[in-house]
Amino acid sequence: xxxxxxxxxxxxxxxxxxxxxxxxxxxxxxxxxxxxxxxxxxxxxxxxxxxxxxxxxxxxxxxxxxxxxxxxxxxxxxxxxxxxxxxxxxxxxxxxxxxxxxxxxxxxxxxxxxxxxxxxxxxxxxxxxxxxxxxxxxxxxxxxxxxxxxxxxxxxxxxxxxxxxxxxxxxxxxxxxxxxxxxxxxxxxxxxxxxxxxxxxxxxxxxxxxxxxxxxxxxxxxxxxxxxxxxxxxxxxxxxxxxxxxxxxxxxxxxxxxxxxxxxxxxxxxxxxxxxxxxxxxxxxxxxxxxxxxxxxxxxxxxxxxxxxxxxxxxxxxxxxxxxxxxxxxxxxxxxxxxxxxxxxxxxxxxxxxxxxxxxxxxxxxxxxxxxxxxxxxxxxxxxxxxxxxxxxxxxxxxxxxxxxxxxxxxxxxxxxxxxxxxxxxxxxxxxxxxxxxxxxxxxxxxxxxxxxxxxxxxxxxxxxxxxxxxxxxxxxxxxxxxxxxxxxxxxxxxxxxxxxxxxxxxxxxxxxxxxxxxxxxxxxxxxxxxxxxxxxxxxxxxxxxxxxxxxxxxxxxxxxxxxxxxxxxxxxxxxxxxxxxxxxxxxxxxxxxxxxxxxxxxxxxxxxxxxxxxxxxxxxxxxxxxxxxxxxxxxxxxxxxxxxxxxxxxxxxxxxxxxxxxxxxxxxxxxxxxxxxxxxxxxxxxxxxxxxxxxxxxxxxxxxxxxxxxxxxxxxxx
Numbered sequence: 001x002x003x004x005x006x007x008x009x010x011x012x013x014x015x016x017x018x019x020x021x022x023x024x025x026x027x028x029x030x031x032x033x034x035x036x037x038x039x040x041x042x043x044x045x046x047x048x049x050x051x052x053x054x055x056x057x058x059x060x061x062x063x064x065x066x067x068x069x070x071x072x073x074x075x076x077x078x079x080x081x082x083x084x085x086x087x088x089x090x091x092x093x094x095x096x097x098x099x100x101x102x103x104x105x106x107x108x109x110x111x112x113x114x115x116x117x118x119x120x121x122x123x124x125x126x127x128x129x130x131x132x133x134x135x136x137x138x139x140x141x142x143x144x145x146x147x148x149x150x151x152x153x154x155x156x157x158x159x160x161x162x163x164x165x166x167x168x169x170x171x172x173x174x175x176x177x178x179x180x181x182x183x184x185x186x187x188x189x190x191x192x193x194x195x196x197x198x199x200x201x202x203x204x205x206x207x208x209x210x211x212x213x214x215x216x217x218x219x220x221x222x223x224x225x226x227x228x229x230x231x232x233x234x235x236x237x238x239x240x241x242x243x244x245x246x247x248x249x250x251x252x253x254x255x256x257x258x259x260x261x262x263x264x265x266x267x268x269x270x271x272x273x274x275x276x277x278x279x280x281x282x283x284x285x286x287x288x289x290x291x292x293x294x295x296x297x298x299x300x301x302x303x304x305x306x307x308x309x310x311x312x313x314x315x316x317x318x319x320x321x322x323x324x325x326x327x328x329x330x331x332x333x334x335x336x337x338x339x340x341x342x343x344x345x346x347x348x349x350x351x352x353x354x355x356x357x358x359x360x361x362x363x364x365x366x367x368x369x370x371x372x373x374x375x376x377x378x379x380x381x382x383x384x385x386x387x388x389x390x391x392x393x394x395x396x397x398x399x400x401x402x403x404x405x406x407x408x409x410x411x412x413x414x415x416x417x418x419x420x421x422x423x424x425x426x427x428x429x430x431x432x433x434x435x436x437x438x439x440x441x442x443x444x445x446x447x448x449x450x451x452x453x454x455x456x457x458x459x460x461x462x463x464x465x466x467x468x469x470x471x472x473x474x475x476x477x478x479x480x481x482x483x484x485x486x487x488x489x490x491x492x493x494x495x496x497x498x499x500x501x502x503x504x505x506x507x508x509x510x511x512x513x514x515x516x517x518x519x520x521x522x523x524x525x526x527x528x529x530x531x532x533x534x535x536x537x538x539x540x541x542x543x544x545x546x547x548x549x550x551x552x553x554x555x556x557x558x559x560x561x562x563x564x565x566x567x568x569x570x571x572x573x574x575x576x577x578x579x580x581x582x583x584x585x586x587x588x589x590x591x592x593x594x595x596x597x598x599x600x601x602x603x604x605x606x607x608x609x610x611x612x613x614x615x616x617x618x619x620x621x622x623x624x625x626x627x628x629x630x631x632x633x634x635x636x637x638x639x640x641x642x643x644x645x646x647x648x649x650x651x652x653x654x655x656x657x658x659x660x661x662x663x664x665x666x667x668x669x670x671x672x673x674x675x676x677x678x679x680x681x682x683x684x685x686x687x688x689x690x691x692x693x694x695x696x697x698x699x700x701x702x703x704x705x706x707x708x709x710x711x712x713x714x715x716x717x718x719x
Contacts, residue, residue, distance in 0.1 A: 044209070045176075047171075047205040048176065049214045050169055050242070051245075053172060054540065056169050056493050057173060057537055059534060059535055060096070060535040061173065065093070065100065068535070070291075070418045071535070072086070072093045073294060074414045074415070075089050081399055081448060081489060082398070082490055083411055083490070084536070085302070085305075085396070086300055087301055088492060094162075094163070095171050099174045102157070102159040102182060103178050106179070107181055109149045109156070110181055112143050113144075154189050154196075157185055157186050157196070158198045161201050161202050163175075164235070168205070168242075175205075183208075186199045187207075195225070195229075197225070201236065214246050215248075218246070220243065232263065232267055234264040234307070238257065240256050241254075241260065241314075253314045261307045309389075309498060311389050312387075312388075315382045315386035316504060316505060318382040319380075320677070321681075322376075322378045322379045323508075323681040323682070326685075327684065328372070328688075383505045383509045384505075384509055387506070390498055390502045393498055394451035394454075394455070394502075395451070395452045397490040397495065398450055399487070400446050400448050400449075400487065400489075401447060401463050402485040402486075403445075403488045407445075408488060415534045446485065447462065451489070455522060466522075489529045491531055493536055493539070495526075496539075496541045497541040498543075499523045502519070503516070503547050510689070513557060517560065520560060520567075521567070528569060528570050531570075544568075546676055546679035547564070549676070549683065550682045554687060612635070614642070615642070
């Protein structure tokens with residue numbers, strides 16, 4: 001039942017390779033993908049199909065590299081919770097360095113330029129764009145030897161391979177924004193070195209395949225070769241697991257991700273906070289007045305976080321896959337199956353099969369069958385495992401309910417000064433004494449805790465009330481109270497999806513409605529604070545859309561006080577941030593994307609046509625639209641949603657909170673209103689699954705108090 005990542009073939013700009021590159025790529029790799037039988041299919045690189053690509057778009061792709069590195073250091077030296085996860089931030093810097101270096105080498109190899117300085121001098125003005133497209137020229141009559149060109153391409157491939165090892169999603173986005181010369185550099189290396197692991201790994205991402213046919217046009221031979229050559233690398237296992245996800249082999253993906261986690265934890269132990277604690281001590285003593293670049297070996301790694309997120313998603317999908325098998329079939333399907341069984345018996349079906357099918361049908365009228373009970377156990381088992389991995393994922397990020405506004409304001413000033421090339425990055429408020437080196441608990445300045453502690457059975461004390469009574473009218477209340485602290489959460493590009501997936505897991509585990517309501521309010525609190533400033537822009541979350549549909553289909557069984565869109569409306573900016581020039585400027589960028597900014601004299605026909613065009617654009621961008629029927633359904637559903645919103649606003653409903661200073665890259669658009677298979681399964685589980693569908697023997701409490709507890713302390717209760 002896994003999600004089919006397909007779209008209708010539409011005309012898009014995919015960056016066609018230059019004719020010179022195609023002439024050099026006549027020899028195919030030994031691991032080339034099967035060719036499609038459809039001659040009109042759009043052929044694009046495999047990495048353009050990768051999941052969660054939209055989550056990694058943002059200004060980090062265009063910022064000058066030195067500015068990006070400065071911001072990464074400033075982010076790292078901020079007190080907890082840092083604005084952006086430092087592991088991801090440093091990965092972006094390294095990926096930009098590697099992709100830019102690989103681009104320089106690949107273009108020089110095409111043009112026969114020996115040095116970067118000569119390449120830059122020859123490529124001034126319009127010639128630079130010609131060179132980037134591979135339409136180069138020789139440098140004064142000299143010509144590089146084929147061996148030198150090969151070595152340059154080999155070095156470029158090694159840089160790209162390292163980038164994909166760091167984060168294949170971010171690297172895919174970076175290479176898409178770069179020159180098309182990179183798409184062919186690995187295949188040229190494979191012509192002379194067909195077993196080169198770096199070239200095979202890069203070529204796997206850059207190989208051209210028919211659009212939306214990754215599962216059909218991808219095999220595991222290249223990845224199996226790399227894994228055999230480099231068993232100590234966990235990243236190829238991660239890539240193979242994602243391919244298995246595309247092929248709906250979630251059990252195999254879990255095995256690969258589990259093995260990758262074992263290798264990762266063996267080769268890359270957890271990042272020790274020793275350097276961080278020393279840095280915090282120096283800041284408290286006031287001996288350091290700058291942010292020295294952090295050595296690469298001391299930079300945190302994001303690999304474990306990636307693996308935990310991917311494995312949790314696999315477990316959640318497996319849980320949803322078992323829901324149809326765990327519940328009785330709808331009456332219409334039962335009638336069809338019984339008719340098919342009768343026809344089969346008349347046609348001479350074996351008596352043993354007929355008897356078993358009849359016994360199964362009779363049992364459905366009396367109660368759940370043995371198979372259904374087993375499937376219900378599987379639903380809960382996989383959902384608990386997904387819940388465990390998401391909780392481990394959340395332990396890497398932090399939240400503060402009362403961070404002083406001047407600290408957040410200071411980071412915004414550093415960003416503003418760095419982007420304007422001002423060398424005076426650090427103001428006098430930079431070294432306010434405070435003990436924020438602790439990962440949990442209270443400090444002299446503010447309280448810090450990891451996100452996982454917010455979803456434990458015992459609520460964290462001292463949190464601001466949510467939802468607050470002034471949520472609908474935050475403008476007037478904020479102006480009068482003039483708060484000195486603000487809520488802050490560490491941003492990660494996959495955080496919003498993980499938060500809403502957590503709610504889907506609790507739904508399948510059948511957490512009580514009261515407890516699930518508390519978790520839902522906590523997710524809404526964090527989702528409205530999630531802010532990728534200054535490197536990430538907002539992206540739509542598949543899990544968020546599924547959760548909204550589950551709430552709608554299950555008739556808000558958790559009794560939320562308002563719609564999910566209102567609960568997750570972006571939190572207002574702190575007072576000092578809304579007047580420093582930075583936030584106002586970014587808010588101006590977001591105003592362009594507001595769906596409701598239309599003329600006051602718009603007629604009904606113009607409004608309907610505008611809604612229709614907007615629905616078509618959003619449906620084309622939707623990764624879940626996989627055929628003509630779902631495309632039409634997406635357009636119709638979006639139009640109906642827009643009409644309902646218009647009617648609500650006209651009749652005095654609660655308007656969308658789009659006014660006032662907004663957070664960075666706020667996504668004011670609604671999630672697409674298509675009922676996915678996952679949302680349908682979870683909603684059906686809420687409506688039809690009896691409470692406590694485990695094994696019917698869960699009330700034997702004495703067994704839980706035995707000596708088995710130490711073995712389950714690490715997570716046996718969810719495995």
